Amino acid sequence: MNDKAIRIVDIGLTGYWDAINKQKVIQREIIDGRSVSTVLFLEHEPVVTIGRDMLVDNAFNAEYFKGRGIPIIRSNRGGGITFHAPGQLVIYPTIDLGRFCRKDVAFFIDTLEIVAKEALLSLGLKAKRKVAERGVWAKDRKIAFIGVGFRRWVTLHGMSININNSNEAFANMNVCGQKDITVTSLCDEIGEKVSMEYAKRVFCRIFKEVFIRRYPLMKGEGIEAALV
Amino acid sequence: MKLRLCDLADNIESAHIAEWKVAEASEVAEGQEILELVTDKASFAVNAPTGGLIFKKVKDGTQVSKDEIICSIKK
Numbered sequence: 001m002n003d004k005a006i007r008i009v010d011i012g013l014t015g016y017w018d019a020i021n022k023q024k025v026i027q028r029e030i031i032d033g034r035s036v037s038t039v040l041f042l043e044h045e046p047v048v049t050i051g052r053d054m055l056v057d058n059a060f061n062a063e064y065f066k067g068r069g070i071p072i073i074r075s076n077r078g079g080g081i082t083f084h085a086p087g088q089l090v091i092y093p094t095i096d097l098g099r100f101c102r103k104d105v106a107f108f109i110d111t112l113e114i115v116a117k118e119a120l121l122s123l124g125l126k127a128k129r130k131v132a133e134r135g136v137w138a139k140d141r142k143i144a145f146i147g148v149g150f151r152r153w154v155t156l157h158g159m160s161i162n163i164n165n166s167n168e169a170f171a172n173m174n175v176c177g178q179k180d181i182t183v184t185s186l187c188d189e190i191g192e193k194v195s196m197e198y199a200k201r202v203f204c205r206i207f208k209e210v211f212i213r214r215y216p217l218m219k220g221e222g223i224e225a226a227l228v
Numbered sequence: 229m230k231l232r233l234c235d236l237a238d239n240i241e242s243a244h245i246a247e248w249k250v251a252e253a254s255e256v257a258e259g260q261e262i263l264e265l266v267t268d269k270a271s272f273a274v275n276a277p278t279g280g281l282i283f284k285k286v287k288d289g290t291q292v293s294k295d296e297i298i299c300s301i302k303k
Contacts, residue, residue, distance in 0.1 A: 052266045054244045054289065078270035104239045105270050134269050151261075151273040 005221035006095065006211070008204055010041040013086060016049065016073055023156055026094045030154050037095040037154075039207065041200050041227065044084035048072040048173070051079035051147045056177020064172040077157035079134075079147030080177025087165030087185075089199055091115075091158050091207070098153040100215040109134060109146055111214050112159045116144040119206040120161070123199060124190045135176065136161075141184035145176060162186065163199050200227055229278060229301045234294040236263070236274045242293045243267050245286050256282050256301065263298075276301065 019042055029035030048065055050058050058081040097103050113129050116136040120127040127136050136144035149156035162185035170183035187193050208223045243265040250262045256276045263274040280303040292298055
């Protein structure tokens with residue numbers, strides 16, 4: 001078994017269930033002591049996913065998505081409704097929080113938000129977190145989305161960040177179960193496309209920095225990255 | 229043994245009962261997955277801390293705070 005605390009792997013364009021099933025296998029292997037914590041970097045084919053937040057209004061324009069052949073999937077992650085498509089970076093950490101002695105949901109979600117905020121800054125966008133709302137924002141436009149799950153304190157699902165994708169689909173849903181949220185992308189905010197390969201490298205570097213800073217026990221073993 | 233939310237999941241102030249995985253009055257084993265809890269951005273699979281018969285489960289969809297009893301397990 002790999003002796004690093006975490007490995008980061010880029011699996012490229014991947015269907016929703018293919019990615020989630022891969023993550024579930026890794027989660028099972030971690031629980032059984034047969035795998036190290038693993039972070040998947042990927043892009044999804046177009047898909048709408050609806051999380052399990054029971055307090056929000058996950059309304060969406062079914063005709064819009066049906067007309068484009070975009071599947072609508074119910075997921076067991078936390079959070080409300082969202083959209084994935086190529087051009088959006090998806091990060092699925094399957095991390096054994098118990099091993100790193102920090103069984104704290106809010107702390108983990110905070111850490112993901114900090115990764116997005118700092119990586120976006122490295123890519124030229126000053127984004128922010130909000131006190132009362134999750135996600136990462138460019139002024140009042142949402143650019144990064146989070147929905148996670150836990151089994152025996154091993155994480156599942158994760159975060160998506162709009163890099164170059166169109167925001168049109170988001171206008172046809174109550175994003176994250178909230179009305180009147182405007183969604184943006186890095187490309188729209190800085191006025192130019194950013195290579196996804198470059199964005200992945202920046203997010204990978206910042207992910208390592210932030211997680212080691214906030215989970216000091218990861219420092220000894222280190223984080224290994226294998227981006228394609 | 230009465231189980232409170234704080235006994236089943238650390239550091240969660242409140243959550244929704246999303247789905248029970250076991251029936252009322254059924255036998256559960258220690259470590260068996262019995263429940264899925266949901267907060268605003270996270271879902272949790274909860275495992276039985278002990279084995280026995282499970283009773284008085286709070287209904288699916290109920291919001292519970294950390295000190296509330298959500299079920300009892302009788303050895």
